Each structure stands twice: as C-alpha cells, then as structure tokens.
Amino acid sequence: MTGVPATAGYAVFEDWQPVIPLTVFGAGVGGAVVIEMAAAVCPSIRAALLTPTEALATTSHDSHRMPVRLTRRAALTISCRADRR
Numbered sequence: 001m002t003g004v005p006a007t008a009g010y011a012v013f014e015d016w017q018p019v020i021p022l023t024v025f026g027a028g029v030g031g032a033v034v035i036e037m038a039a040a041v042c043p044s045i046r047a048a049l050l051t052p053t054e055a056l057a058t059t060s061h062d063s064h065r066m067p068v069r070l071t072r073r074a075a076l077t078i079s080c081r082a083d084r085r
Helices: 003-013 022-048 052-057 072-084
Strands: none
8 A cells, every 4th residue: 555655756756746546546555455365365375285293293484394303302492492481
C-alpha cells in the first residue's frame, strides 16, 4: 500500500498532477490478497499432510521431514546453557 503515497508524493514533488487509476489500485490490492492467501495456505497444506509424530519430530527449517536426533554431547550442551539462565 506504499505505492499510492509514493507515486502521489513524487508527482507533487515534480509539480505534476497525481493520477492513479482505480483499476491499478484495485489490481495492486487484489495481487496482495492473492499473495497473502498463498503464503498462508501453502504451509497449512504441508502441515496437514504430516502425522502428529512427524510434525513434532521435524524442525521448521527441514523441508525433507527428517527427524531431529541430538547427540549426547549436543543434549548436554543445550541443558547446560539452559541452566545458566
């Protein structure tokens, strides 16, 4: 939504009459809504395809659904850092 004020501000700066067609404004809003819906629906579809145990066993950065396995040293490091707080 910053495109309209930026365009109008630049037009005023150049001493032009700001003209923004309603169709262009509507297309910008419509495009933003479509992108936002896709950004919300795609992860939810991926999450719906996982079983609860798979969802809990994977990290958010893991696109291949590999379970997280901590080594004993990593688990001790994590617990020691938590104790320092």
